[in-house]
Every structure is written in C-alpha cells, then in structure tokens.
Amino acid sequence: MKKLLFLPIRLVLMAIQNVCVALGQIWSNKVRSMLTTLGIIIGIASVSGVIGSLSGLKAKIITDFESFGLNNIYISPRQPDSGPLKHASPELIKFKPEEFEDLQAHCPSVKQMTRMSSFDAPVSRGERSIENATITCVDAAWIKIESRDVLQGRPFSLIDETQGRRVCLIDEKTRDKLNLDKECVGSLISIDNFNYRIVGLIEGAPDRAFANMGGGETFEVIIPFWSYYQEAKPWFSVIAASKTPELAADAQSEITFYLRRTRNQRPGDPDTFRVDTVGGELEQFDKIMGTITAVAGGIVGVSLLVGGIGIMNIMLVSVAERTREIGLRKAVGAKGSDILMQFLTESVVLCFVGGIAGIGLGYLITLAIRQIPNANLDQAYIPGWAIMMSLAFSAGVGIFFGVFPAFKAARLNPIEALRNE
Amino acid sequence: MSPSNPIIQLTDVRRTYDVGAEQIHALDGVTAAVYENEYVAVMGHSGSGKSTLMNLLGCLDRATSGTYELSGIDTTKMSPSALAQVRNEKIGFVFQAFELLPKLSARKNVELPLIYTQNGAVGRRRRAEEALKRVGLSGRVNHRPNQLSGGEKQRVAIARALINQPAILLADEPTGNLDSKTSREILDLFSQLHQEGHTIIMVTHESDVASQAQRVVRMLDGQIVSDLPVEQDDAYQYRNGGQRL
Secondary structure, eight states, rough: OOOOOOOOHHHHHHHHHHHHHHHHHHTTTHHHHHHHHHHHHHHHHHHHHHHHHHHHHHHOOOHHHHHHHHTTEEEEOOSSSSGGGGGHHHHHHHOGGGTTTTTTHHOTTEEEEEEEEEEEEEETTEEEEEEEEEEEEEEETHHTTTTTTTTEEEEOOOHHHHHTTTTEEHHHHHHHHOOOSSTTTTTTEETEEEEEEEEEEEEEOOOOOOSSSSSSSEEEEEHHHHHHHHHHHHOOOEEEEEGGGGGGHHHHHHHHHHHHHHHOOOOSSSOSSEEEHHHHHHHHHHHHHHHHHHHHHHHHHHHHHHHHHHHHHHHHHHHTTTTTHHHHHHHTTTOHHHHHHHHHHHHHHHHHHHHHHHHHHHHHHHHHHTTSTTOOOOOOOHHHHHHHHHHHHHHHHHHHHHHHHHHHTTTHHHHHHHHHO | OTTTTTSSEEEEEEEEEEEEEEEEEEEEEEEEETHHHHHHEOOOTTSHHHHHHHHHHHTTSSSSEEEEETTTEHHHHHHHHHHHHHHHHHEEEETTTTTTTTTTTTHHHHHHHHTTTTTTTTTTTHHHHHHHHHOOEEEEEEEOOGSSOOOHHHHHHHHHHHHOOOOEEEEEEETTOOOHHHHHHHHHHHHHHTTOOOOOEEEEEEEHHHTTTTTEEEETTEEEEEEGGGGGGGGGTTTTOOOOO
C-alpha cells in the first residue's frame, strides 16, 4: 500500500532525474546536439513561420470583413443552379422595389435597409470630368448602414428617397478631381448627362486591404435610389442592418422567410435570392483558412520527419558510444525499462529543446515577415495553439524516432555491453 | 544466519553456449556453497569458466540447468526485471576496469545504484558520502574519475558496490589494472571489509591476490577441481608479499 502511494512520486522523481541526465548528456555534447537538433529547429521554425503568416493574413482579412459591419445582411437575386427554377426567366429572379416595402414590418430584427444599385458613368462639371465614377444608388438609411460621416451638408432625407430627387453626395476625391470649391454643397454636377445638386460631402470608403471592390482609384457619387431606378429599372441588391450583431442570423432567417412569401416561392423550391451575413461569411472564411493553414503547416511539417531521422541517427550513435555505461547501469540494477526511459527521455528532451529553439526562430521569422512592405502581413503572429502543437509535435517526433534506439539500448546484454571496448 | 544456511547455493549448475553446431560447456556441473562472511577467491586460467561463474553469481546470466539460490531464494526462474532488482539490492560488483561513468563526480558514481531502488532518493547524498568515507575517500567526493588515481577509482567503485549493503561483494580481477603497491592497498581494503562482516567472492588468476582470501576455489574446464581453505592451497605461500614459506 505504501509502495503504491509512493509510486507516482517515484515516477516523477525518476522523470526529473532522467531529464537532468539527458540535459547533462546534451550539454556535454553541445556542438553535436546543436547540429542534430538543427533539423527540428528549422522544421518547427518553418511551421511556425507559415502558420504565423497565414494567421496574420487571416487577421487582416477578418478586420476587413468586420469593417463591413457585423450587423449587415446582404440580399441579392440569384438564379438557382438546380431545381424547377433553374431556367426561370431573369425577370422572375430580378428584385422589384415593391418587394421590399414591407420588409421592415415583417422582420423585427431588421433595424433599417437600403436598396442599392451601382454603375459606372461619366461625371462632369464644366470642363472637368471623370470618365468612370462609381455611381451608387441608395436609400436614405444607407449612410447609417455604411456608418459614413457627412463632412459637409446633409445626408439624404426621406423626401429625397421617396421622390427620387436629383441630389447627390460625393466624396472628397471626386470633389477635388472635379475642381469644385472646398465648400461644394449646392453646386450642380452632371451625372450621365443629368444634373444633380450636391447636398453633402461624405468621407471616403474605408481603406480595405483585400475587399476593395475594383481596386485602384475610385470616385464615389451617391444618388437616391429612385432617381435612377425610375429611368433604368436596373438589377439591384439590398443591404439590411440587424438591430444588434447578435441578431444578424435571426434577421437573415426572417428576411429569407419574408422574401420567399413575397416572391411567391413554393415550398421546396430553392431560393431565388441569397441572404448573406458578414458573420456567416466570416465563418466560411474561417473554415477555409483553417484548412489552408493545416495543409500548408502539414506540408512544411514533413521537414520535421527529416529532423526526426537526424535525431534517430544521433541516438543510435549515442547508444553505441555508451554501451559500457548501459552495461554498468544494468549491472548495478537498472531494468530494461529504466534504460529505455533514459534514452527515450534524452531523445524527447533533445527534440523538445529543438522545438523551443524552433519556435524562437519562428517568432523572429514572423517579426521579419511583418516588415515586408505591401504584403498585408503586418498582423502576422504565432497563435498559442500553434506553439503548444509545435512543442507537442517535437516531443512526439522525439518519442517516435527515439523508440528504436532506446529499445536497442534496453535490450543490450550487460555481459557483452561491459566487454565492449 | 547459521552456517547451515548458505548465502549462495549452487547445485549442479551448467552453462552451455551454442557456437555454430558445437556446444561449449562453460560450466559443467558446478555445486558449491558460500556462507556468510566468507572470503572466497576463484582461480583458474582463462577459459576455465570462472568468468561465466562470476556472471552467473552476479545474476547477469542464467544457468542452462541446475539451480542458484541466493539468500535462500531460487533465482533460476526469475524475470529479467526481478534479476535486475536482485543485482541492485543483493550484489555489489567491483570490476577490473572500475567502470565509473566519466562525466559524474565520485559521489554521483557511488549514488548510481540508488537511482534504481525504491526510496533511493532518501538520504542518497549522505549515504554516498558515508560509503566514500568507508573506503577512505572523504576528500575526493566531488572529483571526476579522470581526476582520480587508479586506486582511488577502484575505491569509488567499491563504495558504489557497498552502497546498498549487498549480501555479497563480487570482485572480478579488482587489482588487474593496478600497480602492486595500489593492489595491496585495495586488497587491504577488501580484508578490512571482510573483517567488518562482508561476504566477498573474488575472481583472480594471481596467487598472491588469492592468498588474501579465506578459501580458494580452483576451476578447470568448467568444473571445480579444488575447494580448500587458503592454508591448504598452493596460493598460501604467496601470502606475505610473495615469499615462499
């Protein structure tokens, strides 16, 4: 009974002792140990570096995603790619403005919404013109949904919205390109040959690293939805905002239910529209990124096998060199299992030390990666799980590649071992 | 323990090696007993089977047939790890080449058997220092083997053999690597340990070394050819520095 109680303590003491012996052994063969663990160090460093960069990329993209607002729900028409509506006429798929008039009344989680359609068109004022300005047609709620600030003048009013008045909001880049006064509110500009009065100056679109639609320099002009719709009847989409980010998923379901009914979809038919939330997209993205990280890390991790083979090689050398020591230890009472543990511990400690050094090196690599200009990797970091996993993996490599040499040591015949020169 | 209960009892022990198709009988029916506080020298030429006998007595090897009882327990059917425990607790080895671990201090070398003992951690350091004191090396506790003379190394090895208070001390040519002066000192140490009550079995091929024992066992071709008190053995004439009486 007493023996049983002391067993765990004894095992722990045994382990500590083995680790000390192993560290001593490693220390007394500094150069050799260093060269041996180089494989592990480089392996772990590259895995950490890859995971670090991918994590940085992910963090960056998530920041981008979140700048769209986690409340936002994007609703757009979609031709189903299967089912009876696969060949439905586009007119059936296309959104009609009246389909959204009652949306807010039927979707309690939705706080506000805007229809939205955008196109490129020339904008001019006098001599100055912009060939390809981005014209976005929206409802009054848009400015709140996008959380843009109005720098001068006012946002669209409900009257602007319902009457489709020819008014517009522009950003500073457009103002400067058109050579307007700093105080441009009240000026008239020509959009696609229609005159619009500037009612407000808004701040530019948030700077996004990856999700910047179109890219390059954009000149934004915002006009009321109706002012364009009544002319062109274009395809449009809708952005709704839920009352809180947590309600986004509820709002998504409510909108889907509402739209299916409003668009007279029969049960079982696929949706003729899609409703996406930033949160949902984020989840999707998270999954994809997780897979990419695992695959990339795994491929780089193969280099750890090479490191492991180096460890096995040096452990075999170590066993051969210390044959007499093993013989003596057995003669004074070491069991096969004691010898096995001694060499296994040595191999694990060797790999573990290599793993720690590798993480350190990986951290330096990550720091270096952050400095790469225009790579959008300035948020690169090694996540905690990757550190834990690296350490566990290097210990695993130590066990896997140490078992064979350790078994060899444990099975040595003490008589022959002591006779070994 | 009464003289009727031997510490070591060998009964018709045989050890056979297969070398190709041939069988070599390294031990060919050995029956012998060693009692407490005996000092036995085992003599014989190389190939006589004395080393095989030593390995068997030290539980490093097993008999092909026959039985070996140590302190009344039959070791013939023990598992390898039980044998390891017997080596640890009941047997102290002293080797010709000392077999110290070069990277450990004298004290750490002496402590080595305690690593493999239950509760070995209890007072390990103190016990090692005591053992070193017994062999007269109190001042050399933290020296590494390469800082010690041959005689001192063998003393460390003897201290290591003594640390678990073994039932028997097995010495295999303990003076084989030492000069004559140091050999004498080591043999004196063995005599002293014998007087303190230890049971010693020593393998040697030198008569003057064997003459220090109480009893001399001579082997030839795997068999015991003579087993006499030292006074009746030829070796006795070398007892006082090789002078014939």
